[in-house]
Amino acid sequence: SRPYEAIDMVTTPCGSPVAMVHCNNCTSDLNAWISLFKEYSKLLGVEVSTGDIFSKLYNHALEGDTDCGGLIAYNYFSGEPITGMQEGRPMFVRTASDKFNLANFIRTNLYAAVAVLKIGNDVLFKDEHVEVDRITGHGGLFKTPGVGQRILAAAINSPISVMETAGEGGAWGIALLAGYMVNNDKNESLADYLDTHVFAGNKGVEIAPTAEEVAGFDTYIEAYKAGLAIEKAAVENKK
Structure with a gap:
């Protein structure tokens, strides 16, 4: 209904309108922590693949408290316009009385990866009352x-579908567009080409959040927003 700083108006490659919540940070800080755990494993003389570390820690995070036990993480490798940060300082914050354990630690870093996305999507869902038919996670x-x-389902209080190709990156998407331009001899629209030749009706696996998970993420995000002053202070004072 009106412009929002948090929402970019763009289009798909075939010209369909898109209201995009563009976040500058996602898993870079998570990857840094995983690298630290891999370094620790090597120090112990334990050979374990990076993929196994991701899998073990991510799944262990689901055993943590839905509100992360009071822990907060800011994954800002760079600034985040949605939260008003011109620069970023990766930061983990807790009090002495918070529930500091491994599951909560990894869970809060997973929450941080989608926290700004939630803040932006709240504009669409709560302020603009956008109704969504389906959300597909990718990355x-x-x-x-x-x-x-x-985690994403809890963040935006919506079922999330994920396809087998979810882990593929932007280069794969560009290759699909190139394939469409070269091989589209039937003059199909991009959407029809993808449905017919790439995804072939595959809707993926859907997960819906529980009420407890949604409430826990809501508690986390309120503490996250209240603590943005800490991140701002770090940007101003840690050069």
Whole structure:
């Protein structure tokens, strides 16, 4: 109904209108923590693949408290316009009385990966009352089956579908567009080409959040927004 700083108006490659919540940060800080755990495993003389570390820690995160036990993480490798940050300082914050354990630690970093996305989507869902037919998760966050999907579902209080190709990146998408341009001898629309030749009606696996998970993420995000002053102070004072 009106412009929002948090919403970019763009289009799909075939010209369909898109209201995009564009976040600058997602899993970079998570990847940094996983690298630290891999370094620790190597120090112990334990050979374990990075993929196994991701899988073990991500699944263990689901055993944590739905509100992360009071822990907060800001995954800002760079600034986030949606939360008013011109620069980023990755940060983990807790009090002495918070429930500091491994499951809550990984869970709060998973929450941080989609926290700004939730704040932006709240504009669409709560302020603009946008109704959604289906949301499909895509990206490295979804490589570990069921975990990132469940976290995102709780964040935006909506069922999330994930396809087998969810872990593929932007280069794969560009290759699909190139294939469409070269092989589309039937003059199909991009949407029809993808449905017919790429996804062939595959709707993926859907996960819906529980009321407890949604309430827990809502508690987390309120603490997250209240603590943005900490992130702002870090940007101003840590050079």
